[in-house]
Amino acid sequence: MLRKLFFIIIFLSCSFCFSQYKFKGQIAEQESGKTIYLSIIEDYRKFGRISMEQILKKTTTDSLGYFSFNGNNLISENRIYRIHLDDCRESSSNSEHFFGSCEYSKSILFIANNNDTITFPTSFANEALCKITSTNSNSSTFLDIDVLKEQMAFDFNDFRSDANRKLNSKKWFSSLQDFGEKLDEPLAELYIFNFLSDKRNETYTYYLKDIGKTDYYTKLGERLNSKYPKASFTDLYLNEIAIDQQIADSNSSISQLWKWFLPLLLALSIALNIYFLLRNKQNVKNADSEAFEKLTEQEQNIVLQILENKTNKEIASIMFISVSTVKTHINNVYKKLQVSSRDEIKRRFKSLA
Known part of the structure; x- marks a missing residue:
């Protein structure tokens, strides 16, 4: 023994x-x-x-x-x-x-x-x-990842358009994350995560969208916690992901709010424009009616004849008065309405025509 x-x-x-x-x-x-x-x-x-x-x-x-x-x-x-x-x-x-x-x-x-x-x-x-x-x-996995990052940079710089950036962001996020996961080494995935989520990189904007769409980041936290439960980088990652998730959720909520708010705002704007237009028309009509009522009966009859495009001679014949009397009434109408032509009278009282 x-x-x-x-x-x-x-x-x-x-x-x-x-x-x-x-x-x-x-x-x-x-x-x-x-x-x-x-x-x-x-x-x-x-x-x-x-x-x-x-x-x-x-x-x-x-x-x-x-x-x-x-x-x-x-x-x-x-x-x-x-x-x-x-x-x-x-x-x-x-x-x-x-x-x-x-x-x-x-x-x-x-x-x-x-x-x-x-x-x-x-x-x-x-x-x-x-x-x-x-x-x-x-x-040597970091060296292999660096090769992929160089290929990604080439794709991004090939055409610096929004369409190309969106297309390549989706492609390379998936490619790098899949590559890291297959290595079965969360430390390599942290190296990839650090690059994709870096605020200085063009990938950061897409990262904030991606974190709200996929459970990859949650599962990476689980892999880290399983393999390196007491490591400081595990706690750092879990805390950072929790904060970024809140930012992503907040941005998503704001985006959803604007998605519904903008159509409502547009509908409200259209409704208000229609309301003010109708109210303005009614106000103009009321003002015209008030102005018309201030005219004498003879002047009102002459205005109605003018709206029917009658000449002074025709008005005189219809109303059994002289042409000079018609002209006198028309001049009085001009003064009361503060206009200077028959066309202005027509525009003023087109609702009565």
């Missing part, structure tokens, strides 16, 4: 000893003394920049440009890490390379855990930190 317990202890001790990572690579031949950082990224909104609080270790390259990080102090679960080359001179070093904007700094994002062995070899033309060879099948 004691012998069995002894072997179990030895086995566990050996397992612990062998549980370690090794990240190694080369930046270029004969590039010695360059500073290389290893960082962990818990906040997925900081994928694009480098900050001091992320850094775990630093080392320098040897005479052939090789570097290496190893130990057993990393998390046993997959996490997102960055290898960062600081190629700035000590005298000119400033905060720029800690925010990913220094032209002399290069970095690569990858997924790893405490058991992984990963190599970062140089590629063609001695390009550094752009290839990954790993014991972890998910380590």
